[in-house]
Amino acid sequence: MWPFSNAYPEVRVSDIQDEYDYIIVGGGTAGCVLANRLSAIPRTTVLLVERGPLADSWASRVPLFSSDFASNGSRTQLRTTEHQPETGHSYELLNGSALGGSTRVNQMIYTRGLKAEYDMWKASGCPGWGWNDVKASFLKSEKCLDAGADSDVHGTLGVCFRLTLCCFVFTKVLVRTIDACEDIGLPKVDDVNSPTHPAIGCGLLHFTRDQNQHRHSTYRAFLPKDLALSRRQNLHIVTNAIVEKVQIEKHSDKLVARGIDLVSRSGKEMKSVAARKEIILCAGPFGSPHILMLSGVGPADHLKEHGIAVVKDLPAVGSNLEDHFGVSIAYRVPMAHSLVALEKRPWIFFIELFRYLFYGTGMLLAPVLQLAIFASTLLLDHQGLPQKGNANVLPDIEIMPMAYDSGNSTNFDKSTGVYSFLNVLLRPKSKGTVRLSSSDPNAALRIDPRYLSNPADWAPLRASLRLTLRIADGMRKHGYALDNMQVPQGEDDESLDNFIRRRNRTAYHYSSTCRMAPKEDASGGGGVVDPQLKVFGVEGLRVADSSVFTWVLGAHLQAPTVCVAERCAEMVVEERSMKE
Numbered sequence: 001m002w003p004f005s006n007a008y009p010e011v012r013v014s015d016i017q018d019e020y021d022y023i024i025v026g027g028g029t030a031g032c033v034l035a036n037r038l039s040a041i042p043r044t045t046v047l048l049v050e051r052g053p054l055a056d057s058w059a060s061r062v063p064l065f066s067s068d069f070a071s072n073g074s075r076t077q078l079r080t081t082e083h084q085p086e087t088g089h090s091y092e093l094l095n096g097s098a099l100g101g102s103t104r105v106n107q108m109i110y111t112r113g114l115k116a117e118y119d120m121w122k123a124s125g126c127p128g129w130g131w132n133d134v135k136a137s138f139l140k141s142e143k144c145l146d147a148g149a150d151s152d153v154h155g156t157l158g159v160c161f162r163l164t165l166c167c168f169v170f171t172k173v174l175v176r177t178i179d180a181c182e183d184i185g186l187p188k189v190d191d192v193n194s195p196t197h198p199a200i201g202c203g204l205l206h207f208t209r210d211q212n213q214h215r216h217s218t219y220r221a222f223l224p225k226d227l228a229l230s231r232r233q234n235l236h237i238v239t240n241a242i243v244e245k246v247q248i249e250k251h252s253d254k255l256v257a258r259g260i261d262l263v264s265r266s267g268k269e270m271k272s273v274a275a276r277k278e279i280i281l282c283a284g285p286f287g288s289p290h291i292l293m294l295s296g297v298g299p300a301d302h303l304k305e306h307g308i309a310v311v312k313d314l315p316a317v318g319s320n321l322e323d324h325f326g327v328s329i330a331y332r333v334p335m336a337h338s339l340v341a342l343e344k345r346p347w348i349f350f351i352e353l354f355r356y357l358f359y360g361t362g363m364l365l366a367p368v369l370q371l372a373i374f375a376s377t378l379l380l381d382h383q384g385l386p387q388k389g390n391a392n393v394l395p396d397i398e399i400m401p402m403a404y405d406s407g408n409s410t411n412f413d414k415s416t417g418v419y420s421f422l423n424v425l426l427r428p429k430s431k432g433t434v435r436l437s438s439s440d441p442n443a444a445l446r447i448d449p450r451y452l453s454n455p456a457d458w459a460p461l462r463a464s465l466r467l468t469l470r471i472a473d474g475m476r477k478h479g480y481a482l483d484n485m486q487v488p489q490g491e492d493d494e495s496l497d498n499f500i501r502r503r504n505r506t507a508y509h510y511s512s513t514c515r516m517a518p519k520e521d522a523s524g525g526g527g528v529v530d531p532q533l534k535v536f537g538v539e540g541l542r543v544a545d546s547s548v549f550t551w552v553l554g555a556h557l558q559a560p561t562v563c564v565a566e567r568c569a570e571m572v573v574e575e576r577s578m579k580e
C-alpha cells in the first residue's frame, strides 16, 4: 500500500539493454497484447517501446473523462490532413498516445465484425484468417462479465479483456429508437457479436469496462501493474520514447531487421537496440507505415524524393488508407436525454459523479453511443425503407445514435439536449495515403484519406440518410418529440449530397496502411505483410496492428486489433516451438 507499494515498472532509456529477443514498437492496443503474450514464453526477453506516457490517473479510468472529446489532449495526438477536395475541409484524426494506445481514449465499444468478413479476408489470399481461424483468438482474450453469457459466443474465462453489455442510460430515447427500427423491419438483435445473429438490425453494444466500471484499456487488461512487476526481469517497458527507424542489414541476397533506433521524447537520450529474434511493429495505422518508410521500406519514388535510401520497394506501405466516414443528422431533445446536460447543468454533473462513484451507473459511463443499427443500402427502397431480400447480404452502413451532436464541431448550440445519428460508411471504396513530409522523424505526416473520392461511396450514404429520416419519423409516431436541428433540406440526391459535404467526420477507424495481402495482389499495389504478418522481403520484421487489415472491417476496430495481436503471438510461439 502507498507509500510502500511499488511504482509501475517503467525502464528508462539509459537502462535499456543492448539486446532483447523481441522488440515491440508501440505500446498501444496491439502492443500491450503482444508484450503480455511474448513475455510469457519461458527464457524470453521482450522490450516494449511506447511513444506516450503511462498516464494512469483515476480520471484516465473514468470512461467519460477519458473519452476522446472529454480528454485534455495530453494523451491524444491531433493530426490534420490536407483539405479534402470533396468536402472542402481538413480533419482532426485522433489517436491515443499512451500505454494502451487508442484504447485509452476510445469509446470502448467492442464489436468483432461478421464471420463472413473474415472468410472474405481468407478468400482474398490470407490463409489462417477465416472466422474459424480467428474465433479462438477472440475468445481467448475476453472475459465477458454478463451473467449467463454464452460461452460459445463469448470468452468467459479469459483473464484479460473485461467485457460488459451496456446498461441503458437515456432509456426513453433509446427505447423509442429501437421501436422505430423494429416497425420498419430492422429487428432487435440480442448480441451483435454472435456469429449467428442476423447481420441487419439494431442491437445494444458491448463495452470494455471492468467490474468497477472503469475503462478496460489493453494496458489495464494485458499489462496491469502486478503482471508488469512479476515479469520485470524479462519484460522491459519503456514509455516516452520514440522509435525512429528499424535497422535493416543486407546479408548476401537477404534483408534482415537487426534492431531499432530510439530517442527519448525529451530528445536527450538515444539508443540503438538489437533484436535476437524479431521486431514487431505495433505503432498503429499511422506510426507503422511511418517507421517503415523512415527505415527505407516503402514506395521507392517517394523515399527517394525525401533522400531516404531505398532498402525495399514496397508500394503498398502507407497506401490503401481506409477509414469509416460518417455523416450526422441531429435533433433537439429534452436536456435530460442528452449528454449536453452535463455541460450545461453543473448540478447534474455532481449527481452523476455520485451515481458513478457509489453505484457505477450513469452518464460517466460515457453513454455516447449505446446502440448500433446495421443495414444494407442494397435492401432499402427509394424512401430509405428496408425491403425483404437476400438474407446473406452484408450491412454496408452502421447508424450510430448518439446522445450528443456527432457533427463535425463541439461548438454547437447547447440550449437543449441533442440526439444525433451518425451514418457511417462501413465499406468505403475511397482509399487514401500516408506519406512523409520529410525524412525528419519529427516532421508531421501527410495524411490524405481522400474521403468520398470514389463516386461509389455517395449512394450508400444518401440511402442511409433517408433511412435515418424514416427512423426519426417512427420515433415521432411513437410520441417522442424530435425537433430538427441539422437535417437535410430535402431528400433528393442534390440536397443529400450538399448535406453530406457539410456534416461529416471520421469515425476514427483508420486502417490498412500496411495491409496483409498477397505480394502481387493487383488491387492496392500489393500487400505489405503476408498472412504470417511478416513484411515482404525483410526477415525478422512483422507488423501487427490495425494497419494490417486487408480492408477495413465493418466493425469498430479495437476487438479485431486485439485479435490480430493474439494471432501474431500465436504464430511467433508456434514458429519458435518448431525451431526449438
Ligand SMILES: Cc1cc2nc3c(=O)[nH]c(=O)nc-3n(C[C@H](O)[C@H](O)[C@H](O)COP(=O)(O)OP(=O)(O)OC[C@H]3O[C@@H](n4cnc5c(N)ncnc54)[C@H](O)[C@@H]3O)c2cc1C
Binding pocket: 025, 026, 027, 028, 029, 030, 031, 049, 050, 051, 052, 068, 094, 095, 096, 097, 098, 099, 100, 101, 102, 103, 105, 106, 107, 108, 109, 110, 111, 241, 242, 243, 244, 282, 283, 284, 285, 287, 288, 291, 507, 508, 509, 510, 545, 546, 547, 555, 556, 557, 558, 559, 561
Ligand atoms: C477517439 C477514438 C474513438 C474510438 N472508438 C472506438 C470504439 O469505441 N471501439 C472500437 O472498437 N474502436 C474504436 N476506435 C478505434 C480503435 O481504438 C483503434 O482502431 C485501435 O485501438 C487501433 O489499435 P492499434 O494498435 O492499431 O493502434 P494504437 O492503439 O493507436 O497504438 C499505436 C501505439 O503506437 C505508439 N507509437 C506510434 N508511433 C510510435 C513510435 N514511432 N515509437 C513508439 N511508439 C509509437 C502510439 O503512441 C500508440 O500508443 C476509436 C479510435 C479513436 C481514436
